[in-house]
Amino acid sequence: MSELIDYVDTSREMFKKELIEFLRIPSISTDFSYKEGIRKAAQFLLAKLEMLNLDRAELFETDGNPIVYGELTTDPSRPTVLVYGHYDVQPPDPLDLWETRPFEPTVRDGDIYARGASDDKGQLFTHIKALESYLASGTPFPVNIKFIFEGEEEIGSPHLVPFIESHEELLACDMILISDTAMFARNTPSITYGLRGLAYMEVEVVGPNRDLHSGVYGGAVENPANVLAGIIAQLKNDEGVVQIPGFYDEVQELSGEDRDAYNKLPFDETAYRKKLGLNALHGEKGYSTLERATARPTLDVNGLWSGYQGEGAKTVLPSKAGAKISMRLVPGQNHRTIAKLFRKHVESLAPDTVTVTVTEHHGGHPAVTDLSFYGLKAAARAFEEVYDKEPLFTREGGSIPIVADFQRLLGAQSILMGFGLNSDAIHSPNEKFALKDFYRGIQTSAKFFTFLP
Amino acid sequence: MSELIDYVDTSREMFKKELIEFLRIPSISTDFSYKEGIRKAAQFLLAKLEMLNLDRAELFETDGNPIVYGELTTDPSRPTVLVYGHYDVQPPDPLDLWETRPFEPTVRDGDIYARGASDDKGQLFTHIKALESYLASGTPFPVNIKFIFEGEEEIGSPHLVPFIESHEELLACDMILISDTAMFARNTPSITYGLRGLAYMEVEVVGPNRDLHSGVYGGAVENPANVLAGIIAQLKNDEGVVQIPGFYDEVQELSGEDRDAYNKLPFDETAYRKKLGLNALHGEKGYSTLERATARPTLDVNGLWSGYQGEGAKTVLPSKAGAKISMRLVPGQNHRTIAKLFRKHVESLAPDTVTVTVTEHHGGHPAVTDLSFYGLKAAARAFEEVYDKEPLFTREGGSIPIVADFQRLLGAQSILMGFGLNSDAIHSPNEKFALKDFYRGIQTSAKFFTFLP
Numbered sequence: 001m002s003e004l005i006d007y008v009d010t011s012r013e014m015f016k017k018e019l020i021e022f023l024r025i026p027s028i029s030t031d032f033s034y035k036e037g038i039r040k041a042a043q044f045l046l047a048k049l050e051m052l053n054l055d056r057a058e059l060f061e062t063d064g065n066p067i068v069y070g071e072l073t074t075d076p077s078r079p080t081v082l083v084y085g086h087y088d089v090q091p092p093d094p095l096d097l098w099e100t101r102p103f104e105p106t107v108r109d110g111d112i113y114a115r116g117a118s119d120d121k122g123q124l125f126t127h128i129k130a131l132e133s134y135l136a137s138g139t140p141f142p143v144n145i146k147f148i149f150e151g152e153e154e155i156g157s158p159h160l161v162p163f164i165e166s167h168e169e170l171l172a173c174d175m176i177l178i179s180d181t182a183m184f185a186r187n188t189p190s191i192t193y194g195l196r197g198l199a200y201m202e203v204e205v206v207g208p209n210r211d212l213h214s215g216v217y218g219g220a221v222e223n224p225a226n227v228l229a230g231i232i233a234q235l236k237n238d239e240g241v242v243q244i245p246g247f248y249d250e251v252q253e254l255s256g257e258d259r260d261a262y263n264k265l266p267f268d269e270t271a272y273r274k275k276l277g278l279n280a281l282h283g284e285k286g287y288s289t290l291e292r293a294t295a296r297p298t299l300d301v302n303g304l305w306s307g308y309q310g311e312g313a314k315t316v317l318p319s320k321a322g323a324k325i326s327m328r329l330v331p332g333q334n335h336r337t338i339a340k341l342f343r344k345h346v347e348s349l350a351p352d353t354v355t356v357t358v359t360e361h362h363g364g365h366p367a368v369t370d371l372s373f374y375g376l377k378a379a380a381r382a383f384e385e386v387y388d389k390e391p392l393f394t395r396e397g398g399s400i401p402i403v404a405d406f407q408r409l410l411g412a413q414s415i416l417m418g419f420g421l422n423s424d425a426i427h428s429p430n431e432k433f434a435l436k437d438f439y440r441g442i443q444t445s446a447k448f449f450t451f452l453p
Numbered sequence: 454m455s456e457l458i459d460y461v462d463t464s465r466e467m468f469k470k471e472l473i474e475f476l477r478i479p480s481i482s483t484d485f486s487y488k489e490g491i492r493k494a495a496q497f498l499l500a501k502l503e504m505l506n507l508d509r510a511e512l513f514e515t516d517g518n519p520i521v522y523g524e525l526t527t528d529p530s531r532p533t534v535l536v537y538g539h540y541d542v543q544p545p546d547p548l549d550l551w552e553t554r555p556f557e558p559t560v561r562d563g564d565i566y567a568r569g570a571s572d573d574k575g576q577l578f579t580h581i582k583a584l585e586s587y588l589a590s591g592t593p594f595p596v597n598i599k600f601i602f603e604g605e606e607e608i609g610s611p612h613l614v615p616f617i618e619s620h621e622e623l624l625a626c627d628m629i630l631i632s633d634t635a636m637f638a639r640n641t642p643s644i645t646y647g648l649r650g651l652a653y654m655e656v657e658v659v660g661p662n663r664d665l666h667s668g669v670y671g672g673a674v675e676n677p678a679n680v681l682a683g684i685i686a687q688l689k690n691d692e693g694v695v696q697i698p699g700f701y702d703e704v705q706e707l708s709g710e711d712r713d714a715y716n717k718l719p720f721d722e723t724a725y726r727k728k729l730g731l732n733a734l735h736g737e738k739g740y741s742t743l744e745r746a747t748a749r750p751t752l753d754v755n756g757l758w759s760g761y762q763g764e765g766a767k768t769v770l771p772s773k774a775g776a777k778i779s780m781r782l783v784p785g786q787n788h789r790t791i792a793k794l795f796r797k798h799v800e801s802l803a804p805d806t807v808t809v810t811v812t813e814h815h816g817g818h819p820a821v822t823d824l825s826f827y828g829l830k831a832a833a834r835a836f837e838e839v840y841d842k843e844p845l846f847t848r849e850g851g852s853i854p855i856v857a858d859f860q861r862l863l864g865a866q867s868i869l870m871g872f873g874l875n876s877d878a879i880h881s882p883n884e885k886f887a888l889k890d891f892y893r894g895i896q897t898s899a900k901f902f903t904f905l906p
Contacts, residue, residue, distance in 0.1 A: 030765035091763060097663075155765055182669075196668060200766045209730030210550075213880040215649060215851030216635075218781050219693065219751030220742045222735035225776075226689060226754050233686035236679060238804070240672065277662030282675035282806040289673045298672030301679050302769050306757035308777060310544060312483035312608050313653045313814040315779060315851075316755050316880055323678075324761060326768055328671050351691070353735040361766040398668030398768075427666040427769055 001450070007137035008130075008442050015129050015442065016112070016435060018048070022087075022121050023105040023114040029065060029088035029155045038151050041087040041121075042066045045149050048128050052135055060167075062159035065151030069170070072131070073144045078453050079375075080144040082173035082412070084402065085124025085180065086153030089116035090427045097429035110435055117433035119426035123179035123419055124149060126441035133446055142453050146173060153180075156200070156362020157402055164409045175375040176406045177448070179441065181418030184265065184392050186434075189383040189444075191376060192416035194395030195403055196294065197329035197366035199339045200302075203231065203346055204322045204357045211307070214317040221317060222353035225306035228321040231349045231356070235299055235325070240283045240292075242299045242327070244338075244345045252332035254295055262290055265392060275423075294397040299327045324361070328397060335363030335401075364401015367414070375415045375452070382447035383417075386440050417444065454903070460590035461583075461895050468582050468895065469565075469888060471501070475540075475574050476558040476567040482518060482541035482608045491604050494540040494574075495519045498602050501581055505588055513620075515612035518604030522623070525584070526597045531906050532828075533597040535626035535865070537855065538577025538633065539606030542569035543880045550882035563888055570886035572879035576632035576872055577602060579894035586899055595906050599626060606633075609653070609815020610855055617862045628828040629859045630901070632894065634871030637718065637845050639887075642836040642897075644829060645869035647848030648856055649747065650782035650819035652792045653755075656684065656799055657775045659808045664760070667770040674770060675806035678759035681774040684802045684809070688752055688778070693736045693745075695752045695780070697791075697798045705785035707748055715743055718845060728876075747850040752780045777814070781850060788816030788854075817854015820867070828868045828905070835900035836870075839893050870897065 027041035028034040042059055049057035049070035056071040065088065073080075092102035092115045100106040105114035112122070127147070134141045148171065150160045164171055184190035207224035208217070236242055254262075269289055273281050283292035292298070302325065307318030327342065329335055343358040350356035369376065371393060383391040396416075403414045419441035425431045480494035481487040495512055502510035502523035509524040518541065526533075545555035545568045553559040558567035565575070580600070587594045601624065603613045617624055637643035660677040661670070689695055707715075722742055726734050736745035745751070755778065760771030780795065782788055796811040803809035822829065824846060836844040849869075856867045872894035878884045 030767065031763065090767060091761075093761075093763070094664075198668070198768070200768070202766075207731065210878065211547075211881045212729070213851060214753045214755055214779060215651070215781055216849070216875055216879075217729075217746055218753045218779075218850060219749050220734055220736050220746035220850075221729060221731065222693075222733075223753045225757045226685060226752075229682040229685035229754065229757075230691075232679060232682035238683075240675075276665070276670075276674060278660065278674065278806065279808075280675075280806045281673055282804070283673050293670055293673035296672050299679075300667045300671045300676045300770050301682065301759065301774075302667055302767060302771070303761040303763075304678045304682075304757055304759035304771075304774060305762045306754065308544075308546075308756040309758045309775075310484065310546070310756075313655075313777060313779070314483060314543060314607075314755060314880065315651070315653070317753050318755070318757075321754075321757060322762075324766060326667060326671075326766070328668055351735070353731065353733045355732075396669070397671060397673075398666060422669055425663070427767065428664045 001139065003137040004133055004139040004446060007133045008446060012439055019122060019125055019438065020105045022125060023116055024103055026103045027088050027151065028091050029152050030091050038065045038088060042068050042151055045087055049147060052132055060163065062163055064159040067163055068149040070147035072141065074141050078143050079174040080146060082146045082148060082171060082176045083127045084176050084178045085149050086120045086151065087149050088151040088154050090154050094429060099430055107435065111432040112435055113430055113432045115431050117431050118420040118424035119431065120180045122433040122438055123441065126179060126419060126438065127177065127445045129442045130445035130449065133442065141449065143449050146171065156364065158362065160402060161405050164405065168409065171410055173410060173412050175412050176414040177417060178400065178414055179417050179419055180400055181396055181416045182420040182422045182424065183418055184394055186421055187387060187389065189387045189389060189391040190394045191379055191391050192396045192418060193371055193393050194368045195366060195400050196397050197333060197335050197364050198326060198399040198401060199329060199335045199342065199363040200326040200361040201339065201342055202322065202324050202359045202361060203228065204320060206320050206355045208319050211319050212317040214315045217317050222351065223317055224354050225318050225321040227351060227354050228306065228323060231346055232301060232323060234349055239285055240298065242297065244341050246341045247297065247338065250332040250334065251297060251330055254291065258295065261393065262288060265290060265394065294395040295330055297328055297330050297333060299325065301325050328399065329366050331366045331368050333366060335365055339363055364399050365404035367403040367407065369413050373413050375413065378451040379415045379417050379448050381451045382444045385447055386444045454592065456590040457586055457592040457899060460586045461899060465892055472575060472578055472891065473558045475578060476569055477556055479556045480541050480604065481544050482605050483544050491518045491541060495521050495604055498540055502600060505585055513616065515616060517612040520616055521602040523600035525594065527594050531596050532627040533599060535599045535601060535624060535629045536580045537629055537631045538602050539573045539604065540602050541604040541607050543607050547882060552883055560888065564885040565888055566883055566885045568884050570884050571873040571877035572884065573633045575886040575891055576894065579632060579872060579891065580630065580898045582895045583898035583902065586895065594902065596902050599624065609817065611815065613855060614858050617858065621862065624863055626863060626865050628865050629867040630870060631853065631867055632870050632872055633853055634849055634869045635873040635875045635877065636871055637847055639874060640840060640842065642840045642842060642844040643847045644832055644844050645849045645871060646824055646846050647821040648819060648853050649850050650786060650788050650817050651779060651852035651854060652782060652788045652795065652816040653779040653814040654792065654795055655775065655777050655812045655814060656681065657773060657810045659773050661772050664772050665770040667768045670770050675804065676770055677807050678771050678774040680804060680807050681759065681776060684799055685754060685776060687802055692738055693751065695750065697794050699794045700791065703785040703787065704750060704783055707744065711748065714846065715741060718743060718847065747848040748783055750781055750783050750786060752778065754778050781852065782819050784819045784821050786819060788818055792816055817852050818857035820857040820860060822866050826866050828866065831904040832868050832870050832901050834904045835897045838900055839897045
């Protein structure tokens with residue numbers, strides 16, 4: 001065991017260099033023009049697995065982006081852990097807000113800045129490096145391990161579920177290990193046992209067949225941008241309560257136990273608010289900020305566009321207006337049902353003077369993991385040893401739809417062992433990952449495997 | 454007189470060539486990166502005036518774009534006509550909707566396609582060519598003429614009014630002649646005697662100090678795009694009635710005479726609707742489509758933006774959202790008062806969870822010209838001779854704020870002698886101007902000067 005720890009400690013520079021190489025690859029899945037970056041990132045991971053001389057390491061083609069797979073069986077009687085991660089990243093725009101370029105990883109004050117640093121390249125990499133540390137240091141690996149890395153997480157994993165369905169035996173496991181979440185706070189390890197689901201929609205409003213002069217036609221022709229604003233305004237009330245009929249029907253309300261757990265979490269609301277530069281927070285009455293952000297469903301406009309967005313003034317009555325709108329869902333809600341309710345409601349709000357089209361981008365079910373699961377306990381012990389602190393059990397507001405899918409298809413629960421921070425600015429400019437947590441992540445992963453059997 | 458007509462007829466190809474040269478210049482005033490195009494267009498016009506050997510032709514610098522001035526006095530006892538036009542153009546985007554490039558003028562089916570073809574390069578050019586036809590054919594020019602061409606009409610003429618104020622003597626005249634409007638329909642000449650005013654505003658809503666992950670923060674932080682939609686939704690009701698308190702207070706209602714004039718205008722509402730690709734028109738109850746578009750005030754979103762607008766889905770809770778919103782005004786309304794009412798109302802709708810900033814782009818007062826004015830009668834006679842049809846007297850929905858300013862500062866009424874068509878797609882992709890109307894415009898202008906004294 002001491003050889004293992006030594007190897008982890010003395011290999012830091014090497015691990016960092018490899019991570020930088022990984023982060024240089026612009027593997028943006030939301031934009032087809034980055035196809036090459038996607039493939040390069042998959043090949044990079046495959047090469048890392050091949051280097052370890054596993055029983056199996058290969059790249060599976062799908063109708064979308066490739067899936068990287070690896071496998072090492074040490075003793076079939078021991079537990080098998082399936083490590084899941086994603087090598088694709090969010091688009092980096094707005095580019096001008098980045099202090100250093102998103103695909104030129106830069107270390108500042110102990111943090112590594114790059115798109116994907118925390119979400120999810122830096123985090124998934126900890127588990128490969130943990131396994132490497134066992135094998136390179138000659139420490140017997142105590143369990144069986146499988147890796148599955150996809151390149152479509154940021155676009156809703158459209159080909160992962162079909163892949164799991166057709167490879168149930170290949171992926172058979174006792175638990176899934178995922179590092180794609182954040183710790184509760186710096187030096188405050190936490191294990192996420194609940195995730196919100198997602199229904200991501202797009203609404204397009206089309207009026208006249210071309211952009212019109214607003215002076216010549218204004219007043220006589222319905223304006224699609226005004227109509228869109230009116231529709232959006234009717235989706236939520238002033239208190240943040242979603243107005244879509246049936247939206248809350250299946251929501252599991254928080255139990256007294258849940259609320260007690262929330263109350264135990266250290267949370268400085270003033271600091272949270274100030275860090276965001278806000279005068280006031282806002283949300284559903286009767287819920288705390290943490291509850292609103294993690295255990296309550298909600299609806300947000302993610303994007304909005306119409307007409308002239310340039311400098312100065314253009315007197316145009318736009319032909320079209322569009323919005324991306326997503327809803328976060330909580331246990332009990334089904335993303336397919338919610339998408340249908342959304343569509344029905346938006347269509348019911350559309351006047352006959354325009355054409356309103358609702359499309360569904362992607363969705364995922366919410367998920368909750370059993371707090372008594374032995375995998376969670378091993379993870380908690382590993383965290384405690386490395387961080388010298390008992391981890392908290394929390395729920396997160398984000399979505400990892402695949403957690404619900406793994407449960408359903410492989411009958412296995414997930415352990416969400418997050419090493420990131422909420423301040424990592426994932427999906428924002430200047431995404432980062434603390435190098436200290438990258439190294440502690442490798443240590444925690446290594447110890448987890450030891451405590452598992 | 455026959456030499457004059459001969460000259461106009463035999464010079465068509467030359468006039469067209471010169472117009473094409475003029476249209477090639479990308480003189481976009483809303484975008485500072487086109488400064489060079491602006492200057493080039495001004496220089497082009499100056500050269501055209503210089504070629505005519507007027508008493509005076511020069512370029513006046515302002516704090517913005519230059520003003521081109523020209524002057525020819527034949528007999529101080531005769532009327533002086535001040536010809537106004539603008540050499541700046543609207544931005545051409547969205548570029549991908551143009552069939553041919555906006556600054557590569559192309560003739561198809563007798564129409565010349567280019568940004569500025571109708572608004573206003575093609576139209577202003579008719580008067581220069583009319584004067585040239587007198588001078589080149591040796592026909593005595595029957596009145597005195599002055600030219601003033603500005604390069605900031607599309608951004609609200611910020612430096613024209615100060616210029617007029619400080620050059621009242623230079624610009625002293627008996628009437629202003631402007632060709633920057635459309636005929637009622639093809640081969641249906643019309644003289645616009647009323648114009649709407651404009652108040653063009655921008656609203657910015659700022660929430661958190663950076664784009665956030667909508668999963669992590671959604672539900673606990675107010676979304677600026679949702680707030681903006683809510684504000685916009687409260688500016689107009691479902692019937693198109695503006696909800697800003699005090700907005701209609703000073704509006705001059707249509708008289709019975711006005712309504713009679715409207716009823717006489719030939720108008721095919723079904724054809725109008727179908728041409729726009731609409732299932733239904735829309736607007737204030739109790740008014741016809743033409744009245745709504747020309748004699749009633751209104752409010753339109755001209756642009757809208759927030760968050761992620763790219764392909765696919767990005768789960769962002771945007772930091773900012775913005776909109777360009779303009780109001781068309783009718784006689785009685787003061788654009789400065791309306792801008793203040795707008796600001797006050799929008800600010801009153803802003804919740805304390807975000808910061809809402811209202812800025813004013815530009816504005817202009819509405820205007821109506823006296824139907825008994827002798828200049829209007831000369832214009833009507835000129836139209837009738839060239840088009841073989843008595844012109845209609847109409848009001849337009851667009852704004853030429855300078856018309857109200859000329860009246861106020863120079864005490865002179867304007868004659869709006871439009872040669873364009875409403876189908877010219879000004880401010881839209883594929884702007885065009887019928888060459889036939891370009892030539893008839895030159896003829897009409899020439900005859901107008903003859904009938905004036």
